[in-house]
Amino acid sequence: MAKYNKHKSAHKGSDKGVTAKKHLGQHFLKDEDVAQRIADVLSYDGYDQILEIGPGTGVLTKHVIRKNMKVTALELDSESVIYLKHSFPLEHVKIVNNQTFQVIEADFLKKDLKEIYGEQSFAIIGNFPYNISTQIVFKTIENREQIPEFGGMFQKEVAQRICASHGSKTYGILSVLAQAYYEADYVFTVGPEVFDPPPRVDSGVLFLKRRDNYDNLTCSYSILRQVVKLAFQQRRKTLRNSLKTLNLPDEMREKDIFSLRPEQISVDAFVELATEIEKL
Numbered sequence: 067m068a069k070y071n072k073h074k075s076a077h078k079g080s081d082k083g084v085t086a087k088k089h090l091g092q093h094f095l096k097d098e099d100v101a102q103r104i105a106d107v108l109s110y111d112g113y114d115q116i117l118e119i120g121p122g123t124g125v126l127t128k129h130v131i132r133k134n135m136k137v138t139a140l141e142l143d144s145e146s147v148i149y150l151k152h153s154f155p156l157e158h159v160k161i162v163n164n165q166t167f168q169v170i171e172a173d174f175l176k177k178d179l180k181e182i183y184g185e186q187s188f189a190i191i192g193n194f195p196y197n198i199s200t201q202i203v204f205k206t207i208e209n210r211e212q213i214p215e216f217g218g219m220f221q222k223e224v225a226q227r228i229c230a231s232h233g234s235k236t237y238g239i240l241s242v243l244a245q246a247y248y249e250a251d252y253v254f255t256v257g258p259e260v261f262d263p264p265p266r267v268d269s270g271v272l273f274l275k276r277r278d279n280y281d282n283l284t285c286s287y288s289i290l291r292q293v294v295k296l297a298f299q300q301r302r303k304t305l306r307n308s309l310k311t312l313n314l315p316d317e318m319r320e321k322d323i324f325s326l327r328p329e330q331i332s333v334d335a336f337v338e339l340a341t342e343i344e345k346l
């Protein structure tokens with residue numbers, strides 16, 4: 067069971083003046099090897115800017131900085147921001163030429179990413195706050211024109227869900243929407259012992275690489291999201307039942323795909339179906 071200490075002496079961030087806060091999903095990495103392996107999941111090819119979500123006390127940040135990219139770290143916790151701005155050992159920054167590193171105190175979910183990047187591309191990395199995992203993935207998909215790669219750590223089940231193939235029990239809304247635009251690879255699992263305080267669950271690291279045809283899908287994101295959501299809201303039912311509210315023409319509802327349950331339908335087949343529905 068995770069322990070969020072009221073006393074500042076007992077967890078990894080506390081020696082940096084940062085108390086772990088449960089509502090912010092703060093579990094600080096204490097294993098440098100794992101931090102290095104997370105930083106290594108991105109290719110660092112084809113872009114020169116990185117956005118780290120939730121740097122905390124910078125355990126992962128310093129490995130990312132060494133990759134010779136411009137790094138922006140977005141952190142909601144003001145204690146962590148104060149530490150990163152004033153006490154984060156600057157040798158991590160100085161080792162690389164022509165590099166900028168900035169910390170911005172902000173909520174990733176609310177921040178307008180164009181304010182930071184304009185139209186430029188950037189990759190996302192993080193040991194993500196697990197309480198907002200789904201929203202992080204949705205916001206990434208919505209900003210996909212600027213995000214060629216995304217890598218980092220989620221609760222293991224969430225990472226597995228994003229990477230799941232059709233036919234698997236964990237295949238769902240996140241799998242279809244993420245994989246419509248990104249190739250998704252589950253990279254490795256870590257146990258609670260690499261964090262301080264330890265979470266109750268295992269964690270999984272994944273890597274998303276944007277597909278070459280990401281901007282060339284035959285349907286819009288909004289219709290795909292609508293169809294997939296409706297289908298998985300009643301995952302035990304066939305599409306004929308779950309898509310009833312769309313009032314689709316009978317001849318469409320006679321097609322074989324409508325006798326399937328959503329977990330039996332591949333990403334490509336969902337895209338094809340959403341395309342047909344959008345054309346109506």
Ligand SMILES: C[S@@+](CC[C@H](N)C(=O)[O-])C[C@H]1O[C@@H](n2cnc3c(N)ncnc32)[C@H](O)[C@@H]1O
Nearest residue numbers: 090093094095120121122142143173174193195
């Ligand atoms: C699991 S901790 C990881 C901390 C650090 N990266 C590490 O690996 O030790 C998640 C971090 O995300 C931050 N955070 C939580 N919600 C956030 C949000 N909406 N926007 C930005 N950062 C957030 C937390 O304050 C915390 O520092």
